[in-house]
Amino acid sequence: MNNFLFGRYLPGNSWVHQMSPQSKLMLSFYFVIVIFFANNLASYAALAALIAIVILLSGVSILFFLKGIRPLIWLIIFTVALQILFSAGGTVLWKWGPFSVTNLSLINGGFIFIRFLLIIMISTVLTLTTTPLAIADGVQTVLKPLKKVKFPVDTLALMLSIALRFVPTLMDEMETILNAQRSRGVDFGSGSLKHRVQAAVPLLVPLFTGAINHAENLSTAMEARGFSDSEHRSKYRIYRWQLKDTVSWLVFLLVGGLVLYLRK
C-alpha cells in the first residue's frame, strides 16, 4: 500500500513530467472515455499507438508499466474469461453446459483485454510522473468551477493533501501495532475468514485511537499557525498551463476524432 501510493512516483524531467497535473488528470479521464468508443482493430490500434508515444515521452522504463499490471492480473483474467465464456453470437467453436466459446466472444475478449491494458497504462503514466501532492493540486484546479455553487473545493484539496501526508505515518503505526500483537501471539495470516476478521479488531482499535489523536493535535497546531478557514489562503505551489499541455491536448483530441472515424 505504501508503495502503491508513494513509491510509484518516479522523479524526472520528461515531457510528461513537465505537464501540469490538472491537464494530465483531465487527459486521463478523456482518454478512458475515448477507449469506450473504440470497437474495432483499427480504432484500438490508434489508441495503442498514442499510449506508446506517451510512454516513450514519459522516459519511464516499460518494466514499471508491467509492474502496474501485476496486481490487477486476476481481475483482468476473470473479466476476460467471463466475456469469452458467456457472450453469445457468432459461430460456436466449443460448448459445454452453459459455457460456450464463439469466434465473436474470442474477439470481444481480446478487445476487453486491450481496453484494460490501455486504462492501466494511462493511469500508470499519471501516477508515475505526478506526485500525490501535485495530483491533489490538480484535483483542486479541476474542481474550481464548483466554487460557484459554494462547493468547498479548497477545503477538499487541503483534506486530501493532509490525508496523503498521513498515510505513511499511519502505515508505520499499523506496522508497530501489528508487531506488538504478533509478539503476544496473535496470528493475522491464517485461520478461517471469521478468525481473521476477529484478529483485525485489536489492530483497528488502537489504529483508530491513534488517528483521532493525530487529528486533534494537528487541528490545534493548525490553529496555532493561524489557520482559520481554508477558502482564504494564498497558494505556495502553482501549476501553470503550458504549451506542452496545449500540444498534448491537440494530439489527444485528434486521436479521439480518429477513433470516432475508424470505429464501425
Add this chain to the structure above:
Amino acid sequence: MKDIIQVKNISFNYADQPLLFDNLSLNVHEGEWLALIGQNGSGKSTLARLIDGLNVLKQGQIIVDGLLVNDENILDIRNKIGMVFQNPEDQFVGATVEDDVAFGLENRQVDREQMHHIVERSLKNVNMWDFRDRIPANLSGGQKQRVAIAGIVALSPQIIILDEATSMLDPRGRQDILNLVREIKAKNHLTVISITHDIDEAAGADRVVVINHGKKIDEDVPDKIFANTEQLEQIGLDAPYTSQLIAALKGKGVNLNQQYLDSERLIAWIKQLVSNK
C-alpha cells in the same frame, strides 16, 4: 523591563472537571527565557494554550504585547506567538518540508513570490534547506522539530512557546533544538517560554516558574529554584543531577557555600576541593 505577557487572575477548568487555575497571575518579561516546570497535569500546557487563545478563558485576562486575548485579537496574537508542540508528527501539516513551512504563510495570504523567499530563508536558518523536497515520513523527530521551528521563524513572531518540544527527542536532538532556539532568540530578540519537565532544559533558562496543581508555587532564577531540592521533591520533580550530588556531599559533611551549580561549575569546584587537600 516590559512585561510582554501578563496573565491576570485567571480561572479555568475543562468541561466537567474541577478548577485547574484559580486566580493565577504570572508575568513574562520581554526578551527573557522563561521555563515553566511542573508535573504532568499541573496545567503548564493548558496555560500555554490559554495564552495562544487555543482554549477559552473563563475568568480573568491575558494580555499579550498590549493586546487582550479574545476572539477579536486572536489572529494578531497568533502572529506574535509561535508554538512548537510535543509530537513532531502532529504539527507537520504540509506534504513536504517546504509546503509545511509555507502553511502559516498561506494562512496569512502572503504573496507567492514573497512566500518562496521567506521559506528559503527560514529553512536555511535551521539548516533544513537541503531537505526541502522530503516528505515527513523520511525525517527524524529532531528534523521535524527543526521544520516546525522554520515554520515559526517564517512568521517572525516575538514570542516562541516550546510546549515540551524536546520531550520526544533523544538527548542529542534535544540539545540541538535548544541550541537552535537559543540562537534564533538571540538573533531576533525574542521571548521564549519553555514548558518542560526536563530539569536540565529549565536550568538553562533566565527564570523558572514552578507550577503545581494549577498554582504558581515559586518563581526565581534557576540557581535558587534548584537549590531547593526538598520543594522539588515534594511536587514530584527530580532535582538536577548536580543538586542531588551537592545534597549527597552535604550528607557526607562536605559543605558548599553556593546552593546550586551547573555541571561545569561543579566540576571546577570539585577539582579545586581535591587539589586543596
